[in-house]
Amino acid sequence: MTPQPANSVPRSLKRLLPLLTLSLVLAACSQPSSMPLNQSVSGDPSASAPQDHDDHDASRHASEKGHIHEIHAALPGVPRSELPTNAKLAPGTLTVPQGTRLSAQALPSNTQTNKVALKVLILSSGPTDFGLNSAKSMLSQSGVPFDVLDATTTPLTTQSLIASDGVGKYQGIILTDAALTFQSSPNFYSSALDTSEWATLFEYEKAYKVRQLALYGAPTTVPEDYGLRIVPGTEFATGNLNVTAAGKTAFKDLTGNALPLRNAYTYATQLEAVTGVVTQPLLTDDAGRIVAATSATDGRERLILTSAQNPALLHTQILGYGLVQWLTKGVHLGEHRRFLQVDIDDWFVNGSVFDPATGGLRSEPFRLSASDALGARDQQRAIDRAYNVVNNFEYAVMFNGRGAVPSSPATCVPQLYGDQIKDALSSVSRCMAYDFDWVNHTRDHWRMDVMDLPTSTAAIVSNFTIGTQLGLQLSRKSLVTGEHSGLGYMDPTDNGNNNDGGFLQPKQDLGLGRSNPNLITAAVNSGVRYLASNRSIASQWDASCPSCGVPHPMNPNLLLIPRYPNSLGYHVTTPEEATTSYNNLYAPGGAAAYWDHAFDYAELLDVDSTQGVGHLFDGTAWPTYMHQTNLRQYAPGKSLASDWVNAVVEKYARYSTLPLNTLRWDALGAYVERHTREQKALAANAYTAIWNRTFNTVRITPAGAPVPFTLTGLWGGKVYGAYEAYPLTINSVVDIVVRTR
Structure with missing residues (x-):
């Protein structure tokens, strides 16, 4: 669906976002007097890296009669100010800036819509984007390569999405929140993409059959309609996420038991009949209201979560693997x-x-x-x-x-x-x-x-x-x-x-x-x-x-x-x-x-x-x-x-x-040694991987010396869960048969 026009926000204003603080993006966060005991606490207390634990130094001198150590204890939790307990998106005041065009940029004449690179694009609303670390974390955990585009400073164009040879640059798109919301001035919330940029993104996803994952959203009709509406007054930050039958299909690794949601602001929603939109609930709250759903429209597939994410929170950790597999259709570089x-x-x-x-x-x-x-x-x-x-x-x-x-x-x-x-x-x-x-x-x-x-x-x-x-x-x-x-x-x-x-x-x-x-x-x-x-x-x-x-x-x-x-x-x-x-x-x-x-x-x-x-x-x-x-x-x-x-x-x-x-x-050391070589080769662009979906093959092209890699989705690979993967090393171009799940 084409984004709705709104007040214009010039690109120069978007470039101010790096100067804004997180307090301008989120509503003021209250700090609870205590944290629930089943709250996940495996996050980053220093906010410098999503999975860091700086252990508290409580060392002391001790009796020499026994074997002594310096005490290393895992920190009990992340600072409460870093939890998205009150991460409100202000959907009622959100506007999408008017673009310079009335429609998407025209696709280049040499498009090869059957081919996409095995890489994911993360679209971010700037350095204070509270969903960015979650997106990076879940992709990194599966070894999936990705690029980040800061939509407040960098225009999104067809050149951002399509290579010069007409191949799609990305197999999947992650929105850190469904509207890429940021506070462009006091009490004024804007989308980091304008109407023409949204249209260009949607046209790419449609033409190249690329899925879109919104890690967090407060569904309205702007910038597009998911067929969901917020149920006013039902927002919550602590509860359960119940897996529907469709959710068990999308998240193939889950048992189906209710998932704990703690300290994460959540918009409870309900279905809204919208012409041309087919929405399927995946997760519901205890009252049966929807908190995650897939939604199809105009040849595009989307998945939206209406609860805030954080790499330190258990519900994010549990859902991450399934979200990546859904986004990539089970075919990607790396493995989990x-x-x-x-x-x-x-x-x-x-x-x-x-x-x-x-x-x-x-x-x-x-x-x-x-x-x-x-x-x-x-x-x-x-x-x-x-x-x-x-x-x-x-x-x-x-x-x-x-x-x-x-x-x-x-x-x-x-x-x-x-x-x-x-x-x-x-x-x-x-x-x-x-x-x-x-x-x-x-x-x-x-x-x-x-x-x-x-x-x-x-x-x-x-x-x-x-x-x-x-x-x-x-x-x-x-x-x-x-x-x-x-x-x-x-x-x-x-x-x-x-x-x-x-x-x-x-x-x-x-x-x-x-x-x-x-x-x-x-x-x-x-x-x-x-x-x-x-x-x-x-x-x-x-x-x-x-x-x-x-x-x-x-x-x-x-x-x-x-x-x-x-x-x-x-x-x-x-x-x-x-x-x-x-x-x-x-x-x-x-x-x-x-x-x-x-x-x-x-x-x-x-x-x-x-x-x-x-x-x-x-x-x-x-x-x-x-x-x-x-x-x-x-x-x-x-x-x-x-x-x-x-x-x-x-x-x-x-x-x-x-x-x-x-x-x-x-054996653990050998596994980590190879995995490290793979990840470093990937970071150094030591090879390219292009998925030809007409023939369901992935072409791996090394840039120089033989490099190791693992391909998930490889036909006949080692089965892990519902997917197959296999480690390979190549020194020349090779086409590998894959299958989606």
């Missing part, structure tokens, strides 16, 4: 897979234990017992059996051989061996040699920030030797240093004389350039290719490619694999310890007070598992790391670590049917 990777650090050594009564550490440290270790094995097996989405789950055990006794006999029933058992944990570990993925955590867990080369080498090599003596199934290309040390996050005054003692706190992020070159050399010389880093430290992950590993600048043969912390501290073994420690940080009066009350254990698990499930939905392969203290069997068949994994997977399985893969660390 999900992983359940859980690491347990410090196996074999003593750990400090938090004392809820004093807020300090107990005098006696904790070390896993044989029954604790066997319980971890049994619990991971139970998780694998309990959920259809889980595929061969096992813990990755980061072990410190200092505490092991390789000569202790291998048995899972140490009580039968009497005095032959020199160390029961070593015996059952040998018995369970193939039940976990065993990963080198260095022999002694010393900090390696300024360690010399011989000591660094010995720390790594001797631990591999101990693992071999124990008969463990080792990931031999992988390494986790104590406290992720040696990577530039450190006490800047450390002189290396006290690698196992106290340090000046808090540590500082000095960047990878301050990594210990002796560690890097020792790791590479020892056959290590994949080195764990901390996802909560800014320099230790790639904000420009959140799903990419980081080749170390001192030696690109060493790839950093980021890991997430969670809120179960390294020094807690029971629900009481975990809860009290958490409340000491985030409850009223805590060091980083965030909530309006102190949590019980169920609330802590609910909040932190929601953050954890967000990491599953984002499609990155990053592990979450915990510690051997968290595996204490505080009750029969119960440990903090397994409680957390169960809570995360139960929440995930409630909404999604996509399998969760668990890879051994060496």
